[in-house]
Amino acid sequence: MAGLILAVPIFVSLTAIAQVKDVAANPVFQKLVGEWTGEGKFTNADGGVDTFTEEVTASIDTTTGVFKFQGVQTMESLETSESTFSYYYNAALENYEAKYSDSRGIEITMEVQVDSAGESIVARGPLSSDGTSIEITGKFEGDDRWVAEISVTDQSGQETLTGVVTKTRVK
Numbered sequence: 503m504a505g506l507i508l509a510v511p512i513f514v515s516l517t518a519i520a521q522v523k524d525v526a527a528n529p530v531f532q533k534l535v536g537e538w539t540g541e542g543k544f545t546n547a548d549g550g551v552d553t554f555t556e557e558v559t560a561s562i563d564t565t566t567g568v569f570k571f572q573g574v575q576t577m578e579s580l581e582t583s584e585s586t587f588s589y590y591y592n593a594a595l596e597n598y599e600a601k602y603s604d605s606r607g608i609e610i611t612m613e614v615q616v617d618s619a620g621e622s623i624v625a626r627g628p629l630s631s632d633g634t635s636i637e638i639t640g641k642f643e644g645d646d647r648w649v650a651e652i653s654v655t656d657q658s659g660q661e662t663l664t665g666v667v668t669k670t671r672v673k
Contacts, residue, residue, distance in 0.1 A: 523591045525598075526562045529618050531569040531589065533642065534560045542667030544577075544652070547660070553578045554667055567591065581606070589614060600625050610636070633657030646671035 525531050540556040558573030571587040585604040592599045598614035612627030622641040629636050634657060640650040647670055654663035 523593075525567050525569045525589060525591055526564045528569075528616060530616050530621055530623060530642075531562060533621065533645070534569070534571075534648065535562060536560055537672040538573075538648070538669045539672055540648075540667050540669035542650075542665055544663055544665035547662045554665070556667075556669075558669075575604075600627075612636075612638075629654065634662075 536559075538556075538558050538560065540554070540558070542554045544552045544554060546552070554575070554577050556573055556575040558571045560569070560571050562569050567590060569589040572585070574582060574584055576582045583604040583606050585602065587600060587602045589598060589600045591597075598616055600612045600614050602608070602610040602612070610627055610629065612625040615624045617623075620641070622639065624640075625636075625638045627636060628634070635655050637653050637655070638650055640648055643649050647668065650667045650669070652663070652665045652667065653661055656662050
């Protein structure tokens with residue numbers, strides 16, 4: 503389970519607070535466009551620590567209205583994987599969603615909240631049918647630094663994994 507969680511890119515990104523429905527026009531997604539490197543640590547419920555690194559490119563496809571983080575992630579305890587995190591506005595549900603997929607076959611769909619004024623994104627979603635869920639809260643700290651806090655909670659409400667990943671803009 504920790505492997506599944508740790509593979510999720512930490513950019514994130516749920517129902518819009520200061521809602522700009524068009525992803526391409528949303529200032530938070532616009533500001534995230536570029537190349538990034540990230541590093542962080544995750545701690546499991548037993549106190550074990552795992553390091554995480556990634557290199558991602560963030561872009562907006564103005565034709566489809568989809569924002570994507572694509573890149574490579576390495577978790578100390580897992581194999582390196584290629585991943586894509588796609589954010590889009592779901593008009594039928596009237597909210598943002600994100601779909602994560604990676605080269606290991608993992609796929610996750612999350613509800614997304616974007617706070618344009620606070621320059622932050624929160625993504626929440628189920629990781630499994632047993633009630634395990636993930637929440638990722640990312641926020642700008644300046645123009646070239648994005649910090650994401652990650653929490654995985656089991657079906658009883660206990661945190662089983664927490665982490666912080668800091669991304670730095672390369673260009």
